[in-house]
Amino acid sequence: DDASLLAARFKLADEVVQEQVGLPGAEDPEHVVLRQNRGMRRATKVDTVGAGFAGVCDGSLSAGRILDAIAQLVGEDAVLLRDRTPESIRLLVEQGFLTPVND
Structure with missing residues (x-):
């Protein structure tokens, strides 16, 4: 369930890089893509929140x-962000961009 997912910790897979397109200095890039450099070489488009989330995932903090x-x-409401993000996190885990950290 979502509560368990948000209590879990994740780590960004080693082979993942971020690509972004947009004007230099712009607050939000036009496109942000996470790309695997090994294995299936998957790529997935993420928003600013998804890119920030993936970038911080080092296994030390819960989602x-x-x-x-x-x-x-x-400047977004934390409750609304928590409500709309679990499905995106699940997708990143299923596709191998993030791995759960087990104690």
Whole structure:
């Protein structure tokens, strides 16, 4: 369920890089893509929140704490962000961009 997912910690897979297209200095790039450099070489488009989330995933913080910090940075309501993000996190895990950290 979403509560368990938000309590979990994740780590960005080693082979993942971020590509972005947009005007230099723009607040939000036009396109942000996470790309695997090995294996299936998958790529997935993410928004600014998704890119920020993936970039912070080093296994030390829960997904919920990361989303709360991102909400504060982008001026979004943390509850709304927590409500709309779990499906995106699941997709990143299923496609191998993020891996769950087990204690």
